Every structure is written in C-alpha cells, then in structure tokens.
Amino acid sequence: MIHQFISRQFFVFLLTGGTSAVINFGSRIFYNQWIGFSGAVILAYLTGMITAFILAKLLVFKNGRQSLHRSLIFFVLVNVVAVFQTWIISMVLAFYILPGLGISHFVAEIAHGVGVIVPVFTSYLGHKRWSFR
Numbered sequence: 001m002i003h004q005f006i007s008r009q010f011f012v013f014l015l016t017g018g019t020s021a022v023i024n025f026g027s028r029i030f031y032n033q034w035i036g037f038s039g040a041v042i043l044a045y046l047t048g049m050i051t052a053f054i055l056a057k058l059l060v061f062k063n064g065r066q067s068l069h070r071s072l073i074f075f076v077l078v079n080v081v082a083v084f085q086t087w088i089i090s091m092v093l094a095f096y097i098l099p100g101l102g103i104s105h106f107v108a109e110i111a112h113g114v115g116v117i118v119p120v121f122t123s124y125l126g127h128k129r130w131s132f133r
Contacts (some may be wrong), residue, residue: 004125009060013124016055021116024048028112037108041090041115045083048116052079061132071131078126082119090115 004010028044035043053075057064064071094111103110 004128005121009128010124013056013060013127014120016059017052017120017123019055020048020052023051024116025109025113029109032108037094038087038091041087041112042083044112045079045086045116049075049079049083056127056132061127064132066133074130075127075132078123078131081126082123085119085122086112086115088115089118 024044024047027047028040031040031043053072056075057068057071090111093114094107098107098111
C-alpha cells in the first residue's frame with residue numbers, strides 16, 4: 001500500500017493539497033474575526049475543499065472517467081470524513097492537549113494546522129478510489 005504514496009500523482013496531490021491547506025488555514029483566521037473557532041474551522045475547511053476539488057480535477061486526477069456529478073458526490077463524502085478528522089483533532093489539541101502541555105501561544109493555529117495535515121493520506125486514497133476514478 002505504501003507504493004501508492006511514492007508517485008508523481010501523490011506528489012502533485014500534496015502540492016495541490018498544500019495550496020488548499022494554506023487557503024483553509026488562512027481563511028480560518030479570516031472567518032475567526034466574526035465567528036468562533038469551531039465554526040471558523042468548519043467554514044475554512046469548506047473553502048479549502050472547494051479549492052481542492054478544482055485543483056484535483058484539473059491537475060491530479062485529470063484522467064478520471066466518471067461524471068463530474070459523481071466525482072463531486074464522492075469528493076464530498078470523502079471530505080465529510082476528513083472534516084470530521086480535522087475538527088476532532090483541532091478541538092482536542094486546542095482545548096485539551098496543548099493547554100495540558102502548558103502551551104498558551106498560537107494554540108488555535110497549532111491545533112488547526114495539525115488538524116488540516118492529518119487527513120492527507122486518507123483523503124488521497126478516497127479520492128483516488130472513489131472521487132476521481
């Protein structure tokens with residue numbers, strides 16, 4: 001299974017995902033000016049997800065043969081799992097682990113950054129097998 005992660009396609013997925021993650025992360029800071037951290041994480045994830053779909057379809061999985069509609073449905077389903085992973089990890093780190101370790105500066109940024117990184121591998125496999133096959 002590890003061979004799937006040693007490919008040009010996975011490398012491009014990482015680059016496009018990295019771009020989406022930066023947009024996700026930056027938009028969370030923007031949204032956090034008007035709404036609480038939890039809601040901002042969700043809205044930021046959705047912003048990143050839209051970016052990720054467009055980039056994945058155009059640059060990573062461009063040879064996919066299924067319809068745009070079907071790809072979009074599976075993309076959303078894979079990302080429902082990923083957003084749950086992101087949210088849980090962000091919340092646990094921000095409200096329990098980081099304060100428990102005595103970390104008090106940039107807690108939201110650290111927690112959200114780790115939360116965004118974690119679903120990279122599960123998302124790649126889900127998109128490769130279902131969203132853009």
